[in-house]
Amino acid sequence: MLHVAEAARVSVATVSALINGTATVSPELSARIEQAIRDIGYKRNAIARSLKMGTTRTIGLTVPHITNPFFTDVVSVIQQAFDRAGYAVMLCCTDEDLNTQDDQIKLLLDRMVDGLIVARVGDGALLKGIVEDANVPVVLLDRICEGVDTDAVVLDNQRAVFDAITYLINLGHRRIGYITGTSDITPMHDRMTGYREALQAAGLPVSEELVRSGNFHEIDGYNATMQLLSLHERPSAIFSANNPMVIGTMKAIRDIGLSCPEDISVACFDDFPWSDVFQPQLTTVAQPVQAIGEQAANLLLDRLAGNRDAPPRKLVLKGRLMIRNSCRPLGTVAQSLSA
Amino acid sequence: MLHVAEAARVSVATVSALINGTATVSPELSARIEQAIRDIGYKRNAIARSLKMGTTRTIGLTVPHITNPFFTDVVSVIQQAFDRAGYAVMLCCTDEDLNTQDDQIKLLLDRMVDGLIVARVGDGALLKGIVEDANVPVVLLDRICEGVDTDAVVLDNQRAVFDAITYLINLGHRRIGYITGTSDITPMHDRMTGYREALQAAGLPVSEELVRSGNFHEIDGYNATMQLLSLHERPSAIFSANNPMVIGTMKAIRDIGLSCPEDISVACFDDFPWSDVFQPQLTTVAQPVQAIGEQAANLLLDRLAGNRDAPPRKLVLKGRLMIRNSCRPLGTVAQSLSA
DNA sequence: TGACAGGATCGAAACGTTTAGATTAGCGTT
DNA sequence: AACGCTAATCTAAACGTTTCGATCCTGTCA
Structure with a gap:
């Protein structure tokens, strides 16, 4: 700016005034200054400005x-x-x-x-x-x-998971595996609460062996799913509370030789842009x-x-359950619901 | 920093020297300064530093x-x-x-x-x-x-696409649709060149009606695919030169009532983390x-x-063709190759 | 004609650092 | 005792802006 001022034969204050429009400057000086700015290729230094302006x-x-x-x-x-x-x-x-x-x-x-x-x-x-x-x-x-x-x-994580789990229950699922992230953050805590409440509301037991936690990565979802699938009495559905982990879940299901939704139903938190075009089309809780x-x-x-x-x-904000085809009704639906 | 200096009864230069380790400062002054820094909760202002240091x-x-x-x-x-x-x-x-x-x-x-x-x-x-x-x-x-x-x-976009198209040709495909982004950027240009060269190397014609371009978005891939699929003689395979557009391609295929790979083969540029777990498992060119x-x-x-x-x-760098199951061999492979 | 209002312009301080160079103190030598 | 050397510390300028208050000019009005 100093160079501009010198070239235009004005003070830096005038240059600043023109650039920021903070004071009126005469047409002739304006012209000189603008010319100088062009000639020199001057660009205001945002760092200096930040320092001054805070x-x-x-x-x-x-x-x-x-x-x-x-x-x-x-x-x-x-x-x-x-x-x-x-x-x-x-x-x-x-x-x-x-x-x-x-x-x-x-x-x-x-x-x-x-x-x-x-x-x-x-x-x-x-x-x-x-x-x-x-x-x-x-x-x-x-x-x-x-x-x-x-x-x-x-x-509203709690409500969103409550709805998703309730959906699975209504399909006839009784043993629903749940994969969560580390529970020290609110969404994971609230989602877990939604899971428990949905089970309780349906009069189902909350079995700790069905709940696994990981650190949000695909590999964690994989390991958690492997554990769930090797349980003595394995779950008929798995809900993954986090998006990358569900990829791990699907890989584990594939590696163990099962298929979704025939052998096991899967739903998860967070939607994917491609969810409704690849198979299985994942049922998800979509966030806005x-x-x-x-x-x-x-x-x-x-x-x-x-x-x-x-x-x-x-x-x-409210989540939205996107029902697709990764969860299948169990044969026992009618009986279970009427029981 | 001024406040720290005053509280520690030293000059700002000494404070600066201590913080940056640019000069030795005596143990007792160091102690006083560090104490003052803690008391005041001083944090160096990176903006001022940037201005001075450039x-x-x-x-x-x-x-x-x-x-x-x-x-x-x-x-x-x-x-x-x-x-x-x-x-x-x-x-x-x-x-x-x-x-x-x-x-x-x-x-x-x-x-x-x-x-x-x-x-x-x-x-x-x-x-x-x-x-x-x-x-x-x-x-x-x-x-x-x-x-x-x-x-x-x-x-090496050209080579990567050359390999992918050659792979399709070896599977027996003769009419291969190609969806590109706007061609003013080098990767799109190079990929297109790879496409043409692969066809030419196999002695196949390059038909302009099989080449569509879009602006990189899913919807562009959708529209382009719709056009390709409504051709009088539709392609048996489609290659999408960009990752989001292939989602559009898959949606178009679904919406038109076809399925991949049974009715049409699909491959694309850029890999997805979930490519090998959902169906069809896309054959892709993975970038490192x-x-x-x-x-x-x-x-x-x-x-x-x-x-x-x-x-x-x-x-x-070199791309890597990840062969999965979204491209099927055509019945005519043997004859075509020996022809 | 002189005072004055108002607009245009400018000088200089300030923002919070870094750093070159000046100053001071301590200490061993001769 | 005077000297010089080193290490520690300080003073002050600089980085590139913004902005307050001062100055200067021009024209108007009494």
Whole structure:
């Protein structure tokens, strides 16, 4: 900018005034300055501007795994929303690791992001500190934190799983295997609650041997399924509470020589774009990814627009059971239901 | 930092020296400073540091669509690599739009990213300017630019498609539909060349009616497939040169009442994690995503480490044909091959 | 004609760092 | 006792903006 000012024979203050439109500058100086800008190829340095203004027009976004299609979609929506609003987004993947998450959030804060959208991992102790220090607005995505009072958009996980399990029960399934992620995050906890409640509501026992947990990866789903399938009395259906893990479930079923839905029914949380075109067409609980992403972006943009003091808002969206053909009715349906 | 300095009764220079280890500071001052840092909860402002140092330890990454599984995976790998190296990554999705891409790259440069990884869109005129102005190192990903002389990592697209089409031909297919993306980017161009050459090598005609192009989205694949399937003499196999479009292809096949591979064989570019577990198990050309991401990251990290003057390096990796069960041999194989 | 309002322009401080160079203190040599 | 050397510390400028308040000019009005 100094060079521009010199070339146009004006002060830097005038250049700044013209660029930002913060004061009127005469036509002739404007012309000179604009010419100089073109000649020099000047571009305003956003870092210097950020330092002075105290705002970076950048937000931080952390998710556990970007390869999980649910997060992929949400990230995509959020990215677009902030792009439209003229914000850049720094993306971090925490790989479901608490320390990684802490490091990344610190890194983002060091870089003076204006806001944070976090699909958190672990117990959120650091997050609590951040929110309370209240330097930047943060919105929680998908997963909320007990002690942390801030904006959030989540799914009614309990209800969604309740409905899915109830659907399986109505098909005649009595032994329903359940594969969960680590239970220290709310969605996994709530989904598990939905599972238990559905069984209880149907008067069925909750057998611990039917519940397995893994760390969200395909391999974990594979191992969990292997265990379920080698039970003395194996389940007739399996519900996987997480999207990548269900791939592992399907591989395990294949490797053990069974087929779905003939030998075993499968349903899972989170939809895939290809669910209704490959066989078996998976019955899933679809999250409204578009809405989730947009709402999260809107909540944060609203705070960034200056609405800092409004009380925390918590949006709870509804999942939708997408019934396809990966779950089959058991022969005993009629009797079981009438029993 | 000023506050820390005051609290510890030292100068800011000493605080800086201690934090960065750029000079020795006596044990007693160190203790006082560290205490003050803890008391105040001081965190270094990365923006101010960036301004002074001229480096942000942030890189920009632009891809056309993050929801394309190929890019999802590559982004994930790149993100991890830079995370390990202490860099943040700003992610932009250009949505296959040239103007969007230009805007985003400008935005990234304004923010003084230290480097750029670009899976480009369009003819790359702006990119050429950027690379030539040589302020920041850029590595091209997946797609190269004619006039732009910079680091790049790409696939041998031509060979990969040549092999895939040859495979179909060996199965006995003679009319092979081909669905491409817009041909202004190198991979699409090269893949198309591979298609033509494979046909020519087998002495088959290249019929323009069998070639359809779309804009990379599922719906484009759907429409293109619909057109191919309504041809007077419809193809016995379809190859989709892009990953999301093949979903559209499968939907079109389903909607028209055909099935794969019984009525029509399908293969495509880019692998899916679930390819070998759902039916039909798609035959695909798998790109080495892990290697691509790592190589791209390494090329850029090497430049960032100071190796600015080395000549541009272009890495060409090989695809791998993953043969599954979505392509069936035609009855006429024996005769055709011996003919 | 002189005072003054108002618009255009400018000078300089500030944002929070890093760092070159100056200063100081301590200590062994001669 | 004077000297020089080294290590520790400090002062102040610089990075590229924004912005407050000051200055300058022009024209209007009494």
